[in-house]
Amino acid sequence: MNALRKYLDKIKPSFEEGGKLHAFRSVFEGFESFLFVPNATSKSGVNVHDAIDSKRIMIFVVIALMPALLFGMYNIGYQNYAAAGVDGTFWEMFGFGLLAVLPKIIVSYIVGLGIEFIVAQWKHEEIQEGYLVTGMLVPMIVPVDCPLWIIAIACAFAVIFAKEIFGGTGMNIFNVALITRAFLFFAYPTAMSGDACWVAKESICGLGNDLPDAFTMATPLGEVATGTVPAFSWDQVWGFIPGSIGETSVVAIAIGAVILLWTGIASWRTMLSVFVGGALLAWIFNQWGPEGNAGAMVPWYQHLALGGFCFGAVFMATDPVTSARTVPGQFVYGFLIGAMAIIIRVLNPGYPEGMMLAILLMNLFAPLIDYCVIQNNIDKRAKRAIKK
Amino acid sequence: MSKLFSKENREVFTAPLNLDNPIAVQVLGICSALAVTSQMQPAIVMGLSVAVITAFSNLIISLIRKTIPNRIRIIVQLVVVAALVTIVSMVLKAFAYDVSVQLSVYVGLIITNCILMGRLEAFAMMNGPWESFLDGLGNGLGYALVLVVVGTVREFLGNGSLLGFQVIPQSFYDMGYMNNGMMTMPAMALILLGCVIWVHRAYNEKKEKK
Numbered sequence: 001m002n003a004l005r006k007y008l009d010k011i012k013p014s015f016e017e018g019g020k021l022h023a024f025r026s027v028f029e030g031f032e033s034f035l036f037v038p039n040a041t042s043k044s045g046v047n048v049h050d051a052i053d054s055k056r057i058m059i060f061v062v063i064a065l066m067p068a069l070l071f072g073m074y075n076i077g078y079q080n081y082a083a084a085g086v087d088g089t090f091w092e093m094f095g096f097g098l099l100a101v102l103p104k105i106i107v108s109y110i111v112g113l114g115i116e117f118i119v120a121q122w123k124h125e126e127i128q129e130g131y132l133v134t135g136m137l138v139p140m141i142v143p144v145d146c147p148l149w150i151i152a153i154a155c156a157f158a159v160i161f162a163k164e165i166f167g168g169t170g171m172n173i174f175n176v177a178l179i180t181r182a183f184l185f186f187a188y189p190t191a192m193s194g195d196a197c198w199v200a201k202e203s204i205c206g207l208g209n210d211l212p213d214a215f216t217m218a219t220p221l222g223e224v225a226t227g228t229v230p231a232f233s234w235d236q237v238w239g240f241i242p243g244s245i246g247e248t249s250v251v252a253i254a255i256g257a258v259i260l261l262w263t264g265i266a267s268w269r270t271m272l273s274v275f276v277g278g279a280l281l282a283w284i285f286n287q288w289g290p291e292g293n294a295g296a297m298v299p300w301y302q303h304l305a306l307g308g309f310c311f312g313a314v315f316m317a318t319d320p321v322t323s324a325r326t327v328p329g330q331f332v333y334g335f336l337i338g339a340m341a342i343i344i345r346v347l348n349p350g351y352p353e354g355m356m357l358a359i360l361l362m363n364l365f366a367p368l369i370d371y372c373v374i375q376n377n378i379d380k381r382a383k384r385a386i387k388k
Numbered sequence: 389m390s391k392l393f394s395k396e397n398r399e400v401f402t403a404p405l406n407l408d409n410p411i412a413v414q415v416l417g418i419c420s421a422l423a424v425t426s427q428m429q430p431a432i433v434m435g436l437s438v439a440v441i442t443a444f445s446n447l448i449i450s451l452i453r454k455t456i457p458n459r460i461r462i463i464v465q466l467v468v469v470a471a472l473v474t475i476v477s478m479v480l481k482a483f484a485y486d487v488s489v490q491l492s493v494y495v496g497l498i499i500t501n502c503i504l505m506g507r508l509e510a511f512a513m514m515n516g517p518w519e520s521f522l523d524g525l526g527n528g529l530g531y532a533l534v535l536v537v538v539g540t541v542r543e544f545l546g547n548g549s550l551l552g553f554q555v556i557p558q559s560f561y562d563m564g565y566m567n568n569g570m571m572t573m574p575a576m577a578l579i580l581l582g583c584v585i586w587v588h589r590a591y592n593e594k595k596e597k598k
Contacts, residue, residue, distance in 0.1 A: 147564055161579060187570035 030127030073097030130169030140246025277338025431539030435532020446524030546571030
């Protein structure tokens, strides 16, 4: 660590005003504050500094994502070997998944961070750290067979149009990772939905098995969309089902949720109320749902385990930038996300999974919810003051 | 002749093409711009129709502007515009049936186009016929220009073709290239229109600073 610090101090002058590499100062600053807590002090007034800055928060979220990501890698290998009917060892399956996912992570980071670096340089700002989490989320919410070039395009689109246009990290209205997914979903539907894209079909570096091009495997929600009710099995909780890379395992996501809640980064109110909203609506559909609708017949506990519901509730809905900030607002916001997700799943046959659209929709309403809560509070206090 | 193409008249014609563009600067006529630009051909036809209608309605209104009672001027304007729109719509049905089916209701909706009403109220009611004609033509063509730009991008990326001819070769598709389905949706047209306005303003701001 000391050697690294010394090295950074040594090369620092060339990035400062008049130095040779002055043009890259924001890149240098970004890496320096990524590695070490900056020792800069505020220039005006008295400020309280928390030891945890936003880079540290981002790192905690990335750590919380790790269980789901690692399990997702294993599951990719598991699905491939199961589809080919070949017995593979744990490390073969995991290695195959690692090789399948790693290029996606690299592409997502290179494109997204590249744009952030360019914009920071252009506007003479410091590099903001928001993309650390987004870049990890993006590969986890796409199917394994999604081509790399469309991930690159979608990342570029989302970073420019969902983030930089609004003013960069912390100013975005929509969750950037979900915008990436929404862009992919609407622009390249064949690569993002249907039943041909959920299992990796080509062996990589000798690992895995080649499957025929015409091989298809529907996700449980894909089956629901075509009118059959998939039977509940514990595989759907453990995560041994086809689906987007990081979303399948409830257990791995639960570990991440514990980390997020323990460190206090995510709001338990939002998380809890998403599940309550989803469960309640699914239960209502179970009781009084339209006849012959497969989505309405799926039991409520199974609705919560399938698709991206858990992943969205834990990692997407709780995004501190785009969610509601007031305490009662968080309950309303979360509840409506869960309810909307189930409504879209059950009543709109065009979209097998409603979580993405539900969260994006409520992102839009979060400021309004906050406004109503605050106004309500102001009115209450005004009345109290007048009485006295 | 020299008076017909004096500096002021040229200004009247060229300003709406660039610095006073009805879409990029005044942000008028957005709805139809989103609806008809999914391909180049309807965009061009729509742009030309609007140009013809604005030019001639401006001309007619300008000719009778002194006789129109002020209190019912909007109705009179609408009658003139509606007559012209009906003529254009019939011509399209007779000579370009496929395009008129593609444009469907949007040709009829030119009646309510805000560019049209704006030009009639703001220009034709207080200027001579020739200037009004130029102004209408310029505004219509300025509208058409933006429509064609957006339509080109949308057709190229959304269908891989230009004016109906396949431009992106089959070998690209064999390598895994896919058309961008989002480009064929009106939502993307709005974003592209935003980009056009962004580029246009950034460019003109730079020019003004010089």
